[in-house]
Amino acid sequence: MRCWNSVSAPGLLDALLEFRPDLAIVDIRLPPTHTDGGLRAALAARERILGLPILLLSQYVEQIYAQELLADQAGGVGHLLKDRVFSDDQFVDVIRTVAAGGAVMDPEVVSKLLIRRSRGEREPLSRLTERERQVLELMAEGRSNSAIANRLFISEKAVSKHSTSIFTKLELAPSDDDNRRVLAVLAYLMSVPREGRIPPSH
CATH class of the missing domain: 1.10.10.10 (Winged helix-like DNA-binding domain superfamily/Winged helix DNA-binding domain)
Structure with missing residues (x-):
């Protein structure tokens, strides 16, 4: 198993395209902007490598992230909040699911995306x-x-x-x-x- 640690969004994109990993665990906020560089690098890589498994980690719930990641419908995606990864076993299970082409979303992320109607009902x-x-x-x-x-x-x-x-x-x-x-x-x-x-x- 190859472990590659990128310190910037451009470096991450270069590494993903070069090594084509079985799974990329990506922090959304990366230098140089410290905003959404990690997400943008992941999306750019998936445009070149269809279905490249990506697991995003973020500190906060921000609607655009999960929606953009899932938009290509290719599978192999995940989005977790860093402070809600409670155990090694849980994290390993998520990694295996995403690497196998599944989708895993933190309930907090999903909830944020689904609160779209004023009466606050979830989809029936x-x-x-x-x-x-x-x-x-x-x-x-x-x-x-x-x-x-x-x-x-x-x-x-x-x-x-x-x-x-x-x-x-x-x-x-x-x-x-x-x-x-x-x-x-x-x-x-x-x-x-x-x-x-x-x-x-x-």
Whole structure:
């Protein structure tokens, strides 16, 4: 296993492109700006290396970070708050999940992203059918419509139909500001405990 410590955002980007690691653990705030350099470097690397697993660490909840990271829908993403990593086992589990192509978001991050309506309700996942929940779970694993179709033994057209129904039931209307797929995945990650997820049918 190679461990590479970058002291700047440009250095991080160069290292990611050169070494193409199995997983990059990235601090969002890096020199020289100490703002969002780490995030920008990670996004730039994922544009060149599709699906490069990235685990972001940050001190505070800032909505734009998770939304931008998940926007390419390639999977292999995570965003944790530094002061909420409570154990080595927990952190290792997150690393394995992200490295395998899954998505892990700190509940605080997800909550911030989902507080969008004045009445403060979370997305009504209970409205989804069993098949729609299966599609959403696979979507949350970073799978494309084609991969979801193969996993569930249905057509891509059926996956698209289920996805549209999911967005409608979660009240995720099209807009210039929101990525409905991202918000649906975040709703799922926050609201459904791991042990309660419905396994895909075979």
